[in-house]
Amino acid sequence: MLVDIANLRVTFPTPRGPSAAVRGVSISLGAEKLGIVGESGSGKSLTARSILKLLPGNATLAADRLSFDGIDILAANERAMRAIRGKRAGLIMQDPKYSLNPVMTAGGQIAEAWRAHHKGSARQARDAAMDLLAQVQIRDPARVAQAYPHELSGGMGQRVMIAMMLAPDPELLIADEPTSALDATVQAEILRLMEDLVARRGMALILISHDLPLVSHFCDRVAVMYAGRIVEELRAGDLTRATHPYTRGLLDCLPALSHPQPRLKVLVRDAAWSA
Amino acid sequence: MIDVVDLRVRFGRVEAVRGISFAVARGASFGIVGESGSGKSTVLRALSGLNDDWTGRMAIDGQALAPRRGRDFFRRVQMVFQDPYGSLHPRQTVDRALSEPLIVHGMGDAEGRILRGLAEVALPPEARFRYPHQLSGGQRQRVAIARALMSEPDVLLLDEPTSALDVSVQAEVLNLLADLQERRGLTYVLVSHNLAVVAHLCGQIGVMQGGELVETLSAEALRAGRTSHPHTTELRRLSTELEEPEGPITL
Amino acid sequence: MSTTTTLPGLRAWLLTDTPASRAQAAWGRRYRIWRDFRANGVAMTGLVTIILLIAAALAAPLLATHNPDAQELTNRLATPSAAHWLGTDELGRDVYSRLLFGGRITLGMVVAVVLMVAPVGLAVGTIAGYLGGMTDRVMMRVTDIFLAFPRLILALAFVAAIHPGISSAIFAIALTAWPPYAxxxxxxxxxxxxxxFIAAIRLTGATTPRIILRHVAPLCLGSLIVRVTLDMSSIILTAAALGFLGMGAQPPSPEWGAMIATARDYMLQQWWVPLMPGMAIFVASLAFNLLGDGLRDVLDPKQR
Incomplete structure (x- = not known):
């Protein structure tokens, strides 16, 4: 088991006492693709970031078990975490505009990521960067390697980001809304690319998104979160057979091209879901 | 109600909108879909008067629009923005945001109008004196819609009004917009990247690519797949494939 | 409202999620800022110090043990004692009493400078920034010209050209202090x-002056207040430097910089005489800096 989480809790202090954002989440993950879906504030990002201990400074993390490849994350110090973050587990965030260094070329950033985790000359690093750019299906790697982030389109920037994260050959990739800032056509390409790479390298993928139908296309399993809990976990193909009213509600309230409705169904929230 | 003929907008050397034309009847909804950079939001900003550097002809209710608009135009045409976090002044209460148009246009009975405005977008009266940061994203978008309605406009320009919202909230806001249109006979121009949203709310749909309006078709034609331009066909295919939870995605 | 008569009732009234009027909402927001500020011990030290300094200056006639101008030539340059808490100066005047009255001049100068400078800087900056284009270019080049002069030199030249004194020192400092705010x-x-949100306000049809005054300027105020507070110490130092150079407050006025200037001949043997006003300047400057840092934490939108 690569990732093993049991009864994870993330709490934040507020003037009115601690407030729990994640309330007892359990997930275990091998070399597979897991989608975590939920609305803003459902705790989906916090859950995934807990694995890397990348939480806001005032958050308190607690769990019965939280391990990455047998390493106890709860007990791990900053140094042990640095050996995991970036090297064994990569994080891809929503907007490449903000996660790439604006004053360094794309190739330079990938080469640096490669050298941080491999021993090799500058020349080898450069070659590795080219190879990675080709792997993320960039047609003209030499040109993109020379480009600065502002010269790249959103989709291209996200490919560079993925190449950077793949540089140290990680075992786990966490993608936090990796395509929300991209156009529909590019979105599908990027997700397909991640799906392929993960399958070919035998990696694990955690895909965090608010888009339930989208995620189901690219994952093996989908966990639906609501108010800090997983309310339903499904095989991706079984989405139409979802039983929890929240999951059903999420699917029903989407306008659809193929099924016109005069009025959209509205999600009626039941207090019992978050109890 | 709205006539746009050969509208062109330049940003320096780049022509962002390259001569587009469309017309919207009173009480109807026109949707503009396109990917980022297609120029769809630029059209809306030119129409709203936020960008006065354009050429071509635009008219509302038969009156041609000058680059600089008068106060009466701003009373009759209002806009709702994409990001409800960015479109409300962070230091002003809901009450203040709603009373601003009333003061500018010298409209009386502020108290009654504000209370009715809140009720119309289904916000509780308690929300009246809250600051934007005390509201959820959906509530903020409701405030933005209420603000746009304060001056009792005829035309509402909607710039991706639901794309920053959760899907469950999106459904509520889309229903609200449909109700308001029916009740007040509003004319909508809706810009979105989401085909399903546009087709849900609008009868006529224009597809933009690279600053041009490549196709205009009815929502029924789009649903039925009677598209003529390859870009429209591509957008429609992706949209229908993604909304089916099962089945393949072809790239 | 009867619930506001008790303290917990007042707090609940301020912190409610459902304020019933615009004023209640505004006071609630202010109270939350105050609560954040109060949690910052260092900044509170600064605030309390400044309040004490201002109170002491205002209450100088009550707190002073001697007439600040009364000379006692038989008791010159005395060390601190029960009769003269902080000693006496070269003319036998009580240093403690002079510091109290001097605070009125020094702090008064600071307040006067700020009241002149902040509105001008805010007006120039918001108008230039909002209108852009030619207006912006002209206004900012003028600002640059003022910014290019070293503050003390320009102030010196200005004071020398008119006549030395407190009011010309205030004008001189104000003249050089506004460009950074702009x-x-x-x-x-x-x-x-x-x-x-500004686009939305433009679309209501509001006039440009209304947008600048009612919607843009209030948002600039936070960082401006922070900057002004942090600059207070440098205004105090400039005022003191002008006094020290004989261009600001004139003897026998007990302005702190002027006190150091007249006491500088005794720096080596009777060091406590210039030390006392030096300490006053130091404490006041430091307190303003601490206050400014704390205010930045709660007011500056970029830090949130």
């Missing part, structure tokens, strides 16, 4: 100008 307000305005 720059700051302009930078803030440039980011505010592009936001959707």
């Amino acid at each position: 720059r700051l307000a302009r930078a803030e305005t440039l980011t505010i100008r592009g936001t959707d």
Whole structure:
């Protein structure tokens, strides 16, 4: 088991006492693709970031078990975490505009990521960067390697980001809304690319998104979160057979091209879901 | 109600909108879909008067629009923005945001109008004196819609009004917009990247690519797949494939 | 409202999620800022110190043990004692009493400078930033010209050209102090100008002066207050430096810089005489800096 989480809790202090954002989440993950879906504030990002201990400074993390490849994350110090973050587990965030260094070329950033985790000359690093750019299906790697982030389109920037994260050959990739800032056509390409790479390298993928139908296309399993809990976990193909009213509600309230409705169904929230 | 003929907008050397034309009847909804950079939001900003550097002809209710608009135009045409976090002044209460148009246009009975405005977008009266940061994203978008309605406009320009919202909230806001249109006979121009949203709310749909309006078709034609331009066909295919939870995605 | 008569009732009234009037909402927001500020011990030290300094200056006639101008030539340059808590100066005047009255001049100068400078800087910055184009270029080049002069030199030249004294020192400092505020307000305005909420206000049909005054300027105020507070110490130092150079307050006025100037001949043997006003300047400057840092934490939108 690569990732093993049991009864994870993330709490934040507020003037009115601690407030729990994640309330007892359990997930275990091998070399597979897991989608975590939920609305803003459902705790989906916090859950995934807990694995890397990348939480806001005032958050308190607690769990019965939280391990990455047998390493106890709860007990791990900053140094042990640095050996995991970036090297064994990569994080891809929503907007490449903000996660790439604006004053360094794309190739330079990938080469640096490669050298941080491999021993090799500058020349080898450069070659590795080219190879990675080709792997993320960039047609003209030499040109993109020379480009600065502002010269790249959103989709291209996200490919560079993925190449950077793949540089140290990680075992786990966490993608936090990796395509929300991209156009529909590019979105599908990027997700397909991640799906392929993960399958070919035998990696694990955690895909965090608010888009339930989208995620189901690219994952093996989908966990639906609501108010800090997983309310339903499904095989991706079984989405139409979802039983929890929240999951059903999420699917029903989407306008659809193929099924016109005069009025959209509205999600009626039941207090019992978050109890 | 709205006539746009050969509208062109330049940003320096780049022509962002390259001569587009469309017309919207009173009480109807026109949707503009396109990917980022297609120029769809630029059209809306030119129409709203936020960008006065354009050429071509635009008219509302038969009156041609000058680059600089008068106060009466701003009373009759209002806009709702994409990001409800960015479109409300962070230091002003809901009450203040709603009373601003009333003061500018010298409209009386502020108290009654504000209370009715809140009720119309289904916000509780308690929300009246809250600051934007005390509201959820959906509530903020409701405030933005209420603000746009304060001056009792005829035309509402909607710039991706639901794309920053959760899907469950999106459904509520889309229903609200449909109700308001029916009740007040509003004319909508809706810009979105989401085909399903546009087709849900609008009868006529224009597809933009690279600053041009490549196709205009009815929502029924789009649903039925009677598209003529390859870009429209591509957008429609992706949209229908993604909304089916099962089945393949072809790239 | 009867619930506001008790303290917990007042707090609940301020912190409610459902305020019943605009004023209640505004006071609630202010109270939350105050609560954040109060949690910052260092900043509170600064605030309390400044309040004490201002109170002491205002109550100088009550707190002073001697007439600040009364000379006692038989008891010159005395060390601190029960009769003269902080000693006496070269003319036998009580240093403690002079410091109290001097605080009125020094702090008064600071307040006067700020009251002149902050509105001018805010107006120039927001107008230039919001209108842009030619207006912006002209206004900012003028600002640059003032910014290019070294503050003390320009102030010296200005004072020398008119006549030395407190009011010309205030004008001189004000003349050199406004450009940074204009720059700051302009930078803030440039980011505010592009936001959707300003676009929405433009679409109500509001006039430009109304937008600048009612919607843009209030948002610049936070960072401006922070900057002003942090600059207070340098205004105090400039005022003291002018006094020290004989261009500001004139003897026998007990302005702190002037006190050091007249006491500088005794620096080596009777060091406590210049030390006392030096300490006063140091404490006041430091307190303003601590207050400014704390205010930045709660007011500056970029830090939130």
